[in-house]
Amino acid sequence: QSVVTQPPSASGTPGQRVTISCAGSGSNIGRKNVNWYQQLPGMAPKLLIYSNDRRPSGVPDRFSGSKSGTSASLAISGLQSEDEADYYCATWDDSLNGAVFGGGTKVTVL
């Protein structure tokens, strides 16, 4: 049971907007930056969003991140078939003095 919580699944049709939530607390998201990782089937995870809303070079701008209080969100606009993957939020937790991952959200393109 992770200290940051994501929905296990999300879905949408091509072109739709999909949003994934990540709920935490004052010891983690409330005071630390949030990052998002994309894991395509059979592959290693890849950094998608860092420091709440920043995209690494090469990540399409249809991926966006935001944070408010003790929650964060990842939005995928213009959903494409290649976006079908598992998405993980992650942050640091001061109470645990370590990093934590959300349980992951499987995005399905219908």
Add this chain to the structure above:
Amino acid sequence: QLQLQESGSGLVRPSQTLSLTCAVSGVSITTGGYTWTWIRQPPGKGLEWIGLIYHSGTAYYNPSLKSRVTISPDRSKNQFSLNLTSVTAADTAVYYCARSIGNDYQDFYYMDVWGKGTTVTVSS
């Protein structure tokens, strides 16, 4: 180009020690601003953070693994290692190493480059 490559024993007996190495190429592990992290993923499950190390040797570990885990730098070989003692079947996973970036207070901390991962099975 920065690359990380995990290697080590793919099969470990229960109660024994799991040992993995992450060879880093393209950047020195002593470069300021970077730390070095291990993450694992049990079959069909999510990601679990194991710990991170600074090139100085200062380390932070997952509290649930802290009594069994050691991460060490090897500056002469530009690599870092993971040792996990007293393993059980629950330690069966794909193990990833990654370069990480963060400040001293971990206000921001993220893994920007990952290795491909190596599968470790704990079985007699």
